[in-house]
Amino acid sequence: MSFINYSSREIILKIVYYGPGLCGKTTNIKFIYGGTNPDARGKLISLETKAERTLFFDFLPLSLPAIRGFKTRLHLYSVPGQLFYSASRKLIMKGADGVIFVADSQEERLEANLISFEDMKENLESYDLSLDTIPFVIQYNKRDLPNALSVSELREALNPDGKYLDFEASAAADGGPGVFDTLKAVVKMILLKLRQGQQ
Numbered sequence: 001m002s003f004i005n006y007s008s009r010e011i012i013l014k015i016v017y018y019g020p021g022l023c024g025k026t027t028n029i030k031f032i033y034g035g036t037n038p039d040a041r042g043k044l045i046s047l048e049t050k051a052e053r054t055l056f057f058d059f060l061p062l063s064l065p066a067i068r069g070f071k072t073r074l075h076l077y078s079v080p081g082q083l084f085y086s087a088s089r090k091l092i093m094k095g096a097d098g099v100i101f102v103a104d105s106q107e108e109r110l111e112a113n114l115i116s117f118e119d120m121k122e123n124l125e126s127y128d129l130s131l132d133t134i135p136f137v138i139q140y141n142k143r144d145l146p147n148a149l150s151v152s153e154l155r156e157a158l159n160p161d162g163k164y165l166d167f168e169a170s171a172a173a174d175g176g177p178g179v180f181d182t183l184k185a186v187v188k189m190i191l192l193k194l195r196q197g198q199q
Contacts (some may be wrong), residue, residue, distance in 0.1 A: 002097050002194060009060045010071045014095055015183070018120045019102035020112035021081030024141040026099060027171040029060050029076050031179045036062055067191065081116065084107065097137035098186040102171075103158055105140050105148035110128055110157060117158060131164065135189035138166040139182045144173045165189075 003012040017025040027044065033044045041060035053150045064072040077096075079089040093099075103119060124130055140154050151168060159166055165185055169178025 002190070003095075004070070008071075009069060009085050011067065011194075012075060013097045013187070013189075014052055014075045014077065015098045015100065015186060016096045017076065017078040017091055017100050017102055018093075019081060019141075020080075020088075020104060020109060020116040021114075023081060023102045023104035023109070023113070024052065024169075024171045025078035025081065025102050025184065028100075028169075028176075028179050028182075029078055029140070031171050031176040032183060033060055033064070033167060036182065040064075043172045051134070052174065062186070066090045077182075084087045086119070089119065090123045090126060093120075094127060096134065098128075098137075098160055099124070099131075100182055100186055100192045101136070101138045101158070102141050103138060103154060105142045105154060107147050107149050110149065110154075113154075114157060135193060136164055136185050137182055137189070138164050139178065140166065141169045141178075143172040143178070 001055070003011070017028055020023050033041060038062045044060040047179045060076045062074040062076065064074060079085075079092045079093050099120065101117060124134065138159055140151055142148060153165065155162070160195065166184045167185065169182060171178065171179050179196065
């Protein structure tokens with residue numbers, strides 16, 4: 001649920017990047033940070049272990065153009081992918097306005113993607129939400145790797161009905177193809193939902 005502060009005329013939207021460990025959630029957020037005007041971004045807070053894995057979350061506030069006189073800010077979070085951080089993932093999902101599932105395209109990570117996808121759905125359900133009620137996008141990351149499954153194989157596993165908007169991406173590659181496309185798509189869905197709620 002978006003947070004609207006009427007006194008400061010500001011709307012804050014929370015977007016959560018979800019996915020298995022080392023799938024590229026943090027890499028997405030770091031790429032967005034690096035590609036954003038310093039005047040439009042806040043501080044990137046990243047809690048990592050020595051193994052470069054996010055321990056709790058990444059947090060990056062970004063400013064967008066005003067909507068009906070309200071300043072709009074995005075708060076981007078990523079959940080820890082490791083299975084033993086289940087409670088942290090559930091807590092970070094609280095109040096999410098939109099979710100991006102980052103799938104690791106590597107063949108050997110397919111099962112980890114499926115486990116994480118189910119975990120995400122369970123955490124949404126604990127807040128009376130579902131993939132049908134919240135703006136949701138899938139990103140097939142690491143498309144540049146030689147052992148990447150085909151997009152059709154990934155869709156068959158994660159998006160068989162073609163119900164969800166999905167994007168190919170390579171967050172660690174030059175130019176980060178697909179990273180901003182994914183973010184823009186979920187933001188557009190959130191703003192559309194907000195407008196419909198005001199009618």
